[in-house]
Amino acid sequence: MSDKIIPIIMAGGKGTRLWPLSRATAPKQFLELLGGKTLFQRTLERVSDNTLYEAPIILTNAEFRFLVAEQARLIDRTLAKILLEPVARNTAPALAVAALVVAREHGENAIMQVLASDHEITANETYFDCVAKAKQAAKAGRLVTFGITPTEPATGYGYIETGDALGGGAFAVQRFIEKPNLEKAEGLLAAGGYLWNSGMFMLPVGPFLQELRRLAPEVLDAASRSVETAKHDLDFERLDPEAFAKAPDISIDYAIFERTPIAAVVPSPIEWSDLGSWDSVWKLGARDEQGNVSEGRTTLLDTRNSLVLSKEIHVAVQGLSDVAVIASEDAIYVGRMEDSQNVGKLVKYLASMEKTAPLTESHRTSYRPWGGYTSVLNGDRFQVKRLFVTPGKRLSLQKHHHRSEHWIVVRGTAEVTIGERTIPLRENESVYIPQGEVHRLANPGKILLELIEVQTGSYLGEDDIIRIEDEFGRQ
Template sequence: MSKKIIPVILAGGQGTRLWPMSRAARPKQFLPLMGPTSLFQNTLKRVHNPKLYAPPIVVTNAEYRFIVAEQAAEAEIALTSILLEPMARNTALAIAAAALHAQQRYGEDAILHILPSDHEVGVDEGYWLSVSQARDAAEAGQLVTFGITPTHPETGFGYIKSEARIGDGAQPVQSFIEKPDLQGATEMLVEGGYFWNSGMFIIGADTFLGECQKLAPDTLRAASDALARAKEDLDFIRLDEAAFSTAPSISVDYAIFEKTDKAAVVAVDFAWSDLGSWDAVWKSAQRDTSGNVTQGAVTLDSVSGSLVITDHAHVAVNGVEDVAVIATNDAIYVGRLSGAQKVGDMVKRMRADIQTAALTEVHRTAYRPWGGYSSVLNGDRFQVKRLFVKPGKKLSLQKHHHRAEHWVVVRGTAEVTVDGSISVLTENQSIYLPQGCVHRLANPGKIELELIEVQTGSYLGEDDIIRIEDEFGRL
């Protein structure tokens, strides 16, 4: 009987082509783009099958560690291995580190199912058959990728050439093709024998690491050293930054799959999208009779073939077609839906401009392990925020050198510590925290605590926080 498969969920990407919803501080895998739960949570649920899978290994950026833990808890799925990357180094290094970790926990012959956390996947009988076939091939020493049967000439994906057929199991990869132009994509669709490269794999850890030793030794060395020097931090495993940084930034396709003679592909036809652009979101969603997809407070008139999403203001659109309108509380994107692949280039330009760089990094609402806060108003020597604290959670015991704060409770119950003195505040009550005082905010209640914070002082940056105690390991 085959051993359980070890899921490896890659959750470190930034998803710039889905700006302004997706940003560096909270990228697309953690957003509920296709329903009430996030793409990351959907991926967790897909492998939550104790008969087939062991608990997943999640590889993510250190900045996303609390989002990962929070969303896993919301999905009621326990995580026992969260590997934290100190910096972005693409997929080859992430998978190598996960494979080494899996061998430590499950043995040299562990079988891994590599899954991006930001894809939309239709789970049906064909899906589970392909997983079974890929596992059989991986146990026989092949490195298996899943090839999606193309439905249209797509220029946003890489392609795989193979004689694989639906239901026939794994077949050798003949070649990998870079993202083509429209003519090339059309020709491959007409010719047949080409598949979209899904970025999902099933591999044996020993086989993969053996190929790393031959084809990408620098990557393997960095992964091994980073794991050997890793430090445990709460429920996380922090990979060593110095060792991690020595690795080249390269994808697993370039580093291994395009060079190895062990690459195989299982042809599949289940529903799949990498949701890599707004037009991909539109294609994956349920459209109305005019071909429109909407989410949030939207009014349309004489609109067709368009995508309109808002998480804040009411958006009204009139007399257009093939348009994407994406509205958040601090930025709006408007463009041709068919040209949505260009959003990533716009984000690069904005990131390079000091006036707009912040819009690519953070939302007006920032999420923390205890809850989060939204910026309401900024001015000279003052700013106003809305804080929300989850039941049973508390902020760090801290102080500020340059600012004082005023807190007004809007909803729930606040337990406030100021220089050792504890006060309990309820709705419509307030408290003043003078500059330099040692203070802490906690929510002892059963509902979310919401309050308005007014900061005043000569410097109001988030780095003016001196943490004295913190239950989230942020000292």
């Protein structure tokens, strides 16, 4: 059996606390916030040392499965497995599934490290020293959590009180404390011996499954049945929906860590953030002489201690301090930095109204396993999109009942199937797809294929599609 750690990366969350960039279908782990890579990609890079780690197992949902695979491909990272949760059931059922899969493929003596895909961590010598200490404690049979050394009286995190030293840099867990108010947080910081609960774990598979059997048998039973009857779909493993849905909706903290006598914590003085609000992004960014963090198409004048991000439109900010200005393709957020923890309240308000609810769900640009599309213009009985198709990929063989389509190639070479014919299309060439005609688009080239698509018809919804043949397993 390998002595390497098996990374378990949780990548299924749908948070919208970084709206308007994060949406239900584009959560923060898949966004490029600061720098050229997403949080998910940077998490993959932290477990890329193949002398320390096996290839990672990813836990996500069906909606994000191709996004996970594509972002791993872009940075040339091999994934051991992508497990698809059919419904959200919190961290206890998810980690029970992961432990069962690891036990099946690596044995119960294996050790797995659980990582969130949406945290920002500086993976330096200090970080890997903490990983080594956690691994040692896990090999001794402890269920280990990483406790972040507090730098301020934060109210957005739970806390862990450390108990007796266990040797090797680990401590017994005395107790877990819910997210405190400011007064209580200040008291914990002043008292010492308290750490932030990071949500990262190092778990020996055998003892973890034992504690699940003892403390959360319903969780383990549902997880076991969902794994036993899982279906393989391309590179994905779909957990059985009926079995997994019967698992209690409970976190690993409540189900196991707050009740087990074998919990341990490794104090971790690392640079860490769960990036749960815009002020946390500002704190991590590279600030200029006025304390501003800016990226993209921005101009700042007489502005201080602010965060300004824009990738599409040019944003100019003048004479303001301590604000967050975030521009996406279709919405702009402006708020005081001190209020950025409450963006979730704004998102709920937007979601409650028919006109603004779509702004909380998806961006104008949507990603598909073959590439994606950007909505350019919508009108009565027509809409214009920019399609982009990855080299070597093709869309499903399909037809539409209510619309016709015009395709114009602006970059690359297309291979277009219409009925029984297959024709090549080069830059500046176009083709017409009649309503009801069976058709397919493919990119046989080595560069990204870009087209302008004009749709006309009585109904232009995305659900007007009949897939006849699809290599991605979609209906």
